[in-house]
Amino acid sequence: MKMKFRTVFNCIKKINIISVRYYTPRRALMYVPGDNLRKLSKAFTLDVDCIAMDCEDGVALSQKETARSTIRSILDTEKNVTRRNFDRAVRVNPVNSEFCHDDLRAVLTAKYLPDTVLLPKVEDKGHLEWFADQANALIRDEAKIDLIIYVESALAVIKCYELCKYTMELAENGKFRLAGVVFGSDDLCASLGITRSHDGAELLYARQKVVLISKAFNLQAIDMVHIDFKDLVKLKEYCEQGAQMGYTGKQVIHPDQVPVVQTAFLPNKKQVEWATGLLESFKEHQKKGQGAFVYKGIMIDMPTMKQAQNIVDILKLTSSSL
Amino acid sequence: MKMKFRTVFNCIKKINIISVRYYTPRRALMYVPGDNLRKLSKAFTLDVDCIAMDCEDGVALSQKETARSTIRSILDTEKNVTRRNFDRAVRVNPVNSEFCHDDLRAVLTAKYLPDTVLLPKVEDKGHLEWFADQANALIRDEAKIDLIIYVESALAVIKCYELCKYTMELAENGKFRLAGVVFGSDDLCASLGITRSHDGAELLYARQKVVLISKAFNLQAIDMVHIDFKDLVKLKEYCEQGAQMGYTGKQVIHPDQVPVVQTAFLPNKKQVEWATGLLESFKEHQKKGQGAFVYKGIMIDMPTMKQAQNIVDILKLTSSSL
Amino acid sequence: MKMKFRTVFNCIKKINIISVRYYTPRRALMYVPGDNLRKLSKAFTLDVDCIAMDCEDGVALSQKETARSTIRSILDTEKNVTRRNFDRAVRVNPVNSEFCHDDLRAVLTAKYLPDTVLLPKVEDKGHLEWFADQANALIRDEAKIDLIIYVESALAVIKCYELCKYTMELAENGKFRLAGVVFGSDDLCASLGITRSHDGAELLYARQKVVLISKAFNLQAIDMVHIDFKDLVKLKEYCEQGAQMGYTGKQVIHPDQVPVVQTAFLPNKKQVEWATGLLESFKEHQKKGQGAFVYKGIMIDMPTMKQAQNIVDILKLTSSSL
Numbered sequence: 001m002k003m004k005f006r007t008v009f010n011c012i013k014k015i016n017i018i019s020v021r022y023y024t025p026r027r028a029l030m031y032v033p034g035d036n037l038r039k040l041s042k043a044f045t046l047d048v049d050c051i052a053m054d055c056e057d058g059v060a061l062s063q064k065e066t067a068r069s070t071i072r073s074i075l076d077t078e079k080n081v082t083r084r085n086f087d088r089a090v091r092v093n094p095v096n097s098e099f100c101h102d103d104l105r106a107v108l109t110a111k112y113l114p115d116t117v118l119l120p121k122v123e124d125k126g127h128l129e130w131f132a133d134q135a136n137a138l139i140r141d142e143a144k145i146d147l148i149i150y151v152e153s154a155l156a157v158i159k160c161y162e163l164c165k166y167t168m169e170l171a172e173n174g175k176f177r178l179a180g181v182v183f184g185s186d187d188l189c190a191s192l193g194i195t196r197s198h199d200g201a202e203l204l205y206a207r208q209k210v211v212l213i214s215k216a217f218n219l220q221a222i223d224m225v226h227i228d229f230k231d232l233v234k235l236k237e238y239c240e241q242g243a244q245m246g247y248t249g250k251q252v253i254h255p256d257q258v259p260v261v262q263t264a265f266l267p268n269k270k271q272v273e274w275a276t277g278l279l280e281s282f283k284e285h286q287k288k289g290q291g292a293f294v295y296k297g298i299m300i301d302m303p304t305m306k307q308a309q310n311i312v313d314i315l316k317l318t319s320s321s322l
Numbered sequence: 323m324k325m326k327f328r329t330v331f332n333c334i335k336k337i338n339i340i341s342v343r344y345y346t347p348r349r350a351l352m353y354v355p356g357d358n359l360r361k362l363s364k365a366f367t368l369d370v371d372c373i374a375m376d377c378e379d380g381v382a383l384s385q386k387e388t389a390r391s392t393i394r395s396i397l398d399t400e401k402n403v404t405r406r407n408f409d410r411a412v413r414v415n416p417v418n419s420e421f422c423h424d425d426l427r428a429v430l431t432a433k434y435l436p437d438t439v440l441l442p443k444v445e446d447k448g449h450l451e452w453f454a455d456q457a458n459a460l461i462r463d464e465a466k467i468d469l470i471i472y473v474e475s476a477l478a479v480i481k482c483y484e485l486c487k488y489t490m491e492l493a494e495n496g497k498f499r500l501a502g503v504v505f506g507s508d509d510l511c512a513s514l515g516i517t518r519s520h521d522g523a524e525l526l527y528a529r530q531k532v533v534l535i536s537k538a539f540n541l542q543a544i545d546m547v548h549i550d551f552k553d554l555v556k557l558k559e560y561c562e563q564g565a566q567m568g569y570t571g572k573q574v575i576h577p578d579q580v581p582v583v584q585t586a587f588l589p590n591k592k593q594v595e596w597a598t599g600l601l602e603s604f605k606e607h608q609k610k611g612q613g614a615f616v617y618k619g620i621m622i623d624m625p626t627m628k629q630a631q632n633i634v635d636i637l638k639l640t641s642s643s644l
Numbered sequence: 645m646k647m648k649f650r651t652v653f654n655c656i657k658k659i660n661i662i663s664v665r666y667y668t669p670r671r672a673l674m675y676v677p678g679d680n681l682r683k684l685s686k687a688f689t690l691d692v693d694c695i696a697m698d699c700e701d702g703v704a705l706s707q708k709e710t711a712r713s714t715i716r717s718i719l720d721t722e723k724n725v726t727r728r729n730f731d732r733a734v735r736v737n738p739v740n741s742e743f744c745h746d747d748l749r750a751v752l753t754a755k756y757l758p759d760t761v762l763l764p765k766v767e768d769k770g771h772l773e774w775f776a777d778q779a780n781a782l783i784r785d786e787a788k789i790d791l792i793i794y795v796e797s798a799l800a801v802i803k804c805y806e807l808c809k810y811t812m813e814l815a816e817n818g819k820f821r822l823a824g825v826v827f828g829s830d831d832l833c834a835s836l837g838i839t840r841s842h843d844g845a846e847l848l849y850a851r852q853k854v855v856l857i858s859k860a861f862n863l864q865a866i867d868m869v870h871i872d873f874k875d876l877v878k879l880k881e882y883c884e885q886g887a888q889m890g891y892t893g894k895q896v897i898h899p900d901q902v903p904v905v906q907t908a909f910l911p912n913k914k915q916v917e918w919a920t921g922l923l924e925s926f927k928e929h930q931k932k933g934q935g936a937f938v939y940k941g942i943m944i945d946m947p948t949m950k951q952a953q954n955i956v957d958i959l960k961l962t963s964s965s966l
Contacts, residue, residue, distance in 0.1 A: 033614055057624035060613040152625075154538035158483055161802055186625030192537045192568035193636065195593070195629040202567045205530030208849030215836045216798035227621045245846045246836035253614070253621045271839070291704040292677055292897070299871045299897045302701035303796075303830035307839040314837065355936055379946035382935040474947075476860035480805055508947030514859045514890035515958065517915070517951040524889045527852030549943045575936070575943045 023317040024087050024115065024146065026050040026180065027265035029222050030252040031091065033058040034067030040074065048258045049249065050087040055103045056094070056120050058253075064099050068106045075110030089148070090114045094121035095130050104131075108138035108145075116146040116179065121187070123156045125166050132170040139175040147176040148222070152184025153191040157206045160213045168217060181214040182251065183207055185224030200224070200238070211246040223247035229254035239264030248314075266318055267311045275308035282308075345639045346409050346437070346468065348372040348502065349587035351544050352574040353413065355380040356389030362396065370580045371571065372409040377425045378416070378442050380575075386421050390428045397432030411438035411470070417449040423456070430460035430467075438468040438501065443509065445478045447488050454492040461497040469498040470544070474506025475513040479528045482535045490539060503536040504573065505529055507546030522546070522560070533568040545569035551576035561586030570636075588640055589633045597630035604630075667961040668731050668759065668790065670694040670824065671909035673866050674896040675735065677702040678711030684718065692902045693893065694731040699747045700738070700764050702897075708743050712750045719754030733792070734758045738765035739774050748775075752782035752789075760790040760823065765831065767800045769810050776814040783819040791820040792866070796828025797835040801850045804857045812861060824864030826895065827854045830871070844868070844882070855890040867891035873898035883908030892958075910962055911955045919952035926952075 029050040032043045043051050053074065059067045071090055074080050080088075090107050093099035107114055119131055131147075139145065149167060151160050160181070167178045185203055189196045196203070207224065214221035223242035226235045235257055239250055243265050250261045267275070278295055282305045285293045292301040351372040354365045365373050375396065381389045393412055396402050402410075412429050415421035429436055441453055450471075461467065471489060473482050482503070489500045507525050511518045518525070529546065536543035545564035548557045557579055561572055565587050572583045589597070600617055604627045607615045614623040673694040676687045687695050697718065703711045715734055718724050724732075734751050737743035751758055763775055775791075783789065793811060795804050804825070811822045829847055833840045840847070851868065858865035867886035870879045879901055883894055887909050894905045911919070922939055926949045929937045936945040 031614075035611075035613075058614040060608050060611045062608070063611045063613065154534045157534060158538055184625070186629065190625050190628035190632060192534065193570070193632050194566060194568050195597075195626075195633060197566050201563075202530070205527060205849060206534065208846070212798045212801060212836065212850065216802055227626065228619070229621050230619055241845075244838060244841050246838050248837070275839075286704050286706070289679075289704045289707045291679075291707065292675075292702040297872070297874055299873050303828070303834050304839075304871065306834035307830065310834065310837050311839060353936075357933075357935075380936040382930050382933045384930070385933045385935065476856045479856060480860055506947070508951065512947050512950035512954060514856065515892070515954050516888060516890050517919075517948075517955060519888050523885075524852070527849060528856065549948065550941070551943050552941055 024050075024179070025249070025318045026087055026220055026222060027249040027318070028252045028258045028261040029089070029118075029182070029249055030255070030258060031058055033063075034071045034090075035059055035063040037070055040070070043255070044080070044084065044086075046086075046255055046258060047262075048086055048252075048255075049262065050089055050116070052089045052091050052118055053114075054091045055099065056091050064093070068099075068103055072106040072110055075107065075112050075114060078112070080112075087115045087146075089116035089118050089146075091118035091120060095119070095127040096121070101134070104134045104138060108135060109140075113139065113143055113145055116148055117176070118148050118150070118182070120150040120182075120184065121152060121156075122149045122163055123153055123159065125163070128163065128167050128170055132174050132176070135176050136174050143175065145176050146179035147171070148180040148182055148220075149178070150182045150184045150187075151210050152182070152187035154188065155191075157188065157209060160210055161216075164213055164217050164219065178217070178219060180220030180222055180248075181210060182222040183210045183224050183247075186227070198234075207242075208245055211242075215246050220248045221246060223250045225251040225253055226257065227253060229257060232256065232260050236260050236264055267315050271311050272315055275311035278308040279305065279312065346372075346501070347571070347640045348409055348542055348544060349571040349640070350574045350580045350583040351411070351504070351571055352577070352580060353380050355385075356393045356412075357381055357385040359392055362392070365577070366402070366406065366408075368408075368577055368580060369584075370408055370574075370577075371584065372411055372438070374411045374413050374440055375436075376413045377421065378413050386415070390421075390425055394428040394432055397429065397434050397436060400434070402434075409437045409468075411440050411468075412436045413440035413442060416443035417441070417452050418443070426453075426456045426460060430457060431462075435461065435465055435467055438470055439498070440470050440472070440504065442472040442504075442506065443474060443478075444471045444485055445475055445481065447485070450485065450489050450492055454496050454498075458497050465497065467498050468501035469493070470502040470504055470542075471500070472504045472506045472509075473532050474504070474509035476510065477513075479510065479531060482532055483538075486535055486539050486541065500539070500541060502542030502544055502570075503532060504544040505532045505546050505569075508549070520556075529564075530567055537568050542570045543568060545572045547573040547575055548579065549575060551579060554578065554582050558582050558586055589637050593633050594637055597633035600630040601627065601634065668694075668823070669893070669962045670731055670864055670866060671893040671962070672896045672902045672905040673733070673826070673893055674899070674902060675702050677707075678715045678734075679703055679707040681714055684714070687899070688724070688728065688730075690730075690899055690902060691906075692730055692896075692899075693906065694733055694760070696733045696735050696762055697758075698735045699743065700735050708737070712743075712747055716750040716754055719751065719756050719758060722756070724756075731759045731790075733760035733762050733790075735762035735764060739763070739771040740765070745778070748778045748782060752779060753784075757783065757787055757789055760792055761820070762792050762794070762826065764794040764826075764828065765796060765800075766793045766807055767797055767803065769807070772807065772811050772814055776818050776820070780819050787819065789820050790823035791815070792824040792826055792864075793822070794826045794828045794831075795854050796826070796831035798832065799835075801832065801853060804854055805860075808857055808861050808863065822861070822863060824866055824892075825854060825858040826866040827851055827868050827891075829868030842878075851886075852889055855886075859890050864892045865890060867894045869895040869897055870901065871897060873901060876900065876904050880904050880908055911959050915955050916959055919955035922949065922952040923956065 027049045029052055030048050031052045031054045032039050034053045034055050053071045055067045092103035122128060151157055171177050186196060188206055211221045226238055239261055242250060249265055252258055252261055281295050292299060349371045351374055352370050353374045353376045354361050356375045356377050375393045377389045414425035444450060473479055493499050508518060510528055533543045548560055561583055564572060571587055574580055574583055603617050614621060671693045673696055674692050675696045675698045676683050678697045678699050697715045699711045736747035795801055815821050830840060832850060855865045870882055883905055886894060893909055896902055896905055925939050936943060
């Protein structure tokens with residue numbers, strides 16, 4: 001599923017928007033309780049970008065060990081690795097819990113590594129250092145995993161920039177690379193002393209700050225969960241809002257949510273047509289020596305051209321890896 | 323009115339949402355001009371969480387001394403201390419004004435200390451150091467007051483995190499503890515060169531940033547004033563908006579606003595029923611080993627449980643101190 | 645067009661809202677491609693606050709040299725300097741492009757300096773240092789230009805405060821002064837991997853952060869461009885929104901946009917009447933020793949008075965320089 005990708009631009013020399021070497025789409029990042037083999041097996045048959053086998057909040061305290069050993073045995077089984085078309089992720093417990101050490105040991109010494117480790121409730125550089133030490137000690141040979149960190153408390157939102165920056169530094173010589181950031185809206189609400197409203201207006205500052213910082217580091221940004229899983233209309237609306245802000249995917253807690261999410265985080269036909277036409281027109285105008293020109297009644301210059309290029313790139317990256 | 327409070331959780335070990343030792347509700351923080359004894363006397367008869375005897379913006383330049391001496395004589399009178407059920411606060415003038423030194427001397431050497439000092443227009447670490455020096459020198463013995471700082475300029479919003487952090491550090495060995503942050507919307511508007519709009523949309527970034535930072539430090543956050551004091555409908559709407567963002571109270575400039583505000587910053591019956599039911603259900607599911615489950619059509623796991631716990635905690639803390 | 649201005653306040657001693665020594669209104673900052681002499685000549689006849697002769701995004705790669713030499717010859721021509729009533733600005737290419745050095749040389753060694761240099765895509769202290777070195781070396785004698793920097797990427801929004809602060813420091817001993825910040829919404833969208841929506845809701849965090857930081861430094865803040873240049877209704881709405889947030893002007897890409905923008909960024913008659921009346925009333929109440937009072941049904945004290953003063957000041961500053 002992973003693919004090498006080199007962005008090639010004919011008309012423009014430097015565009016640093018998409019500079020990742022590998023692109024693994026994670027439009028839907030679906031949680032499945034790690035202690036529930038039935039749900040896990042079902043999940044593996046779905047058309048979903050990323051399956052997050054959960055050791056953390058979806059698992060009861062009494063089931064932590066079962067979750068860990070179930071996930072380990074999945075990672076030890078060859079057919080789960082070779083016959084699949086999804087990103088295989090594990091959400092371990094937080095660094096400052098009593099479970100994280102055992103979770104990481106189980107997961108990172110398995111026969112086959114997960115593609116991605118999801119690290120929740122990161123708030124402190126110390127959490128990241130501890131994780132880096134564990135990962136570097138446990139992962140064999142030259143293998144590297146993707147790391148996705150969770151920003152899900154008031155403090156973490158404040159420190160988001162320095163947490164990302166520090167993870168990037170630790171990753172330089174480590175056995176992981178920082179691939180993305182999850183915006184953990186519901187734990188954030190808990191840390192703010194509130195319950196989430198229906199429209200989520202109270203989260204605007206944090207939600208836009210997290211995506212902005214993620215993009216400043218060229219990271220994927222995974223948007224908040226929609227726990228009212230039967231309301232697919234509202235889900236779609238939220239997806240579009242998140243995608244419009246720059247989120248590249250969304251947390252999912254039910255299989256029914258997957259197709260809605262995966263469609264919403266792909267440019268639609270209308271967008272692609274607009275973008276393709278504009279890029280053509282831009283090239284022609286550049287040849288004629290015109291930097292600014294009118295396209296479908298709108299004044300276009302370089303920034304809008306780059307926005308159009310984004311649409312084409314996202315489509316290409318996501319499609320070619322499916 | 324103050325009470326000791328230890329949060330006890332049966333099912334979950336670590337919840338750090340409410341870690342304050344004493345909880346003084348300040349749902350309504352009502353300003354009364356310090357030079358107006360009639361208004362002050364009336365205020366003391368009201369059912370209001372916090373009365374802010376004002377030396378600052380509600381007092382004309384020519385009345386600064388009258389305000390100071392009136393407040394001093396109130397603080398010197400025993401019956402005002404023993405027979406009351408409100409937090410007795412004083413808003414002094416800003417550190418960089420010519421009045422602050424005399425205000426603090428009058429207030430902090432009175433026979434009975436105020437519960438809380440409100441320090442407006444903090445923008446700089448130097449302001450806080452100066453205040454700490456004054457408070458530590460003036461307050462007798464082992465007494466400690468609550469300090470609430472005001473974030474009410476563009477610069478203060480930018481520096482909000484470091485101002486709170488530094489105040490916490492100064493408080494460690496000082497005769498005060500940082501209890502909260504006031505979001506001073508109207509001075510902020512002045513510093514932005516604007517006049518406030520009816521819906522306050524222009525303040526969203528600052529308003530959500532200030533509450534987020536306050537909560538990261540486990541502080542109370544007091545929301546902006548509503549100067550159109552006859553419009554109680556809009557007031558209620560603003561209260562609910564603020565409470566939804568995480569604010570724990572609101573500045574009030576008229577007695578009529580008090581009941582609206584104090585009701586809005588308490589969880590309502592419907593919320594309490596939802597929360598109580600969910601917590602029960604959560605416990606049962608944990609016993610059965612289920613970390614995630616459906617409650618009233620919504621997928622629940624740990625974060626939503628914590629949100630429900632918040633509702634119960636806020637009600638308990640506020641009610642038991644009334 | 646420039647004027648000296650000393651703010652005089654009779655009733656209040658310290659108001660630091662408008663402390664700039666010179667005020668050059670830039671309500672509309674209109675881009676004109678630097679390689680298009682016809683459009684430039686037409687622009688010079690318009691009633692517009694600021695004309696930005698563009699070397700950057702409005703100019704095709706093949707025309708960069710033409711733009712540079714055209715602008716140079718304009719700057720060398722005396723009548724363009726003496727007979728004009730607009731701020732003459734030049735947008736050079738970004739520091740990390742191959743064009744910036746030549747752009748600055750052409751512009752800063754001309755017979756007459758531009759009033760303002762617009763520096764796009766600033767992201768790093770290094771960019772500012774390089775600019776400062778160039779400007780200080782190229783500008784003759786004691787002349788000083790105004791500098792306006794562009795915040796137009798995710799990283800720049802994050803670093804906005806430190807970029808402004810550092811520019812102010814460099815300007816202290818430099819041949820330029822920092823006059824303002826442009827919010828470059830469309831390049832920001834490109835850097836977030838998105839295309840701009842019609843209502844721009846996805847930009848709220850960045851848009852309000854940038855204006856807040858600008859105002860903390862007493863800088864002008866120039867709001868985002870509206871590329872749908874035929875839709876003057878939406879333009880007006882956006883202008884009012886931006887002005888309400890604290891923006892002092894707006895980027896403009898078509899002559900038709902100018903009057904709409906320049907009207908919207910001036911206080912209207914109703915606002916001025918309200919402000920004038922309130923200031924009168926405030927003075928009277930201060931004389932009577934009343935710090936807080938009711939004006940047209942609204943409770944007024946110092947902050948609202950300052951807001952009213954802003955309205956009067958903006959009108960006075962802008963009008964007297966026209």
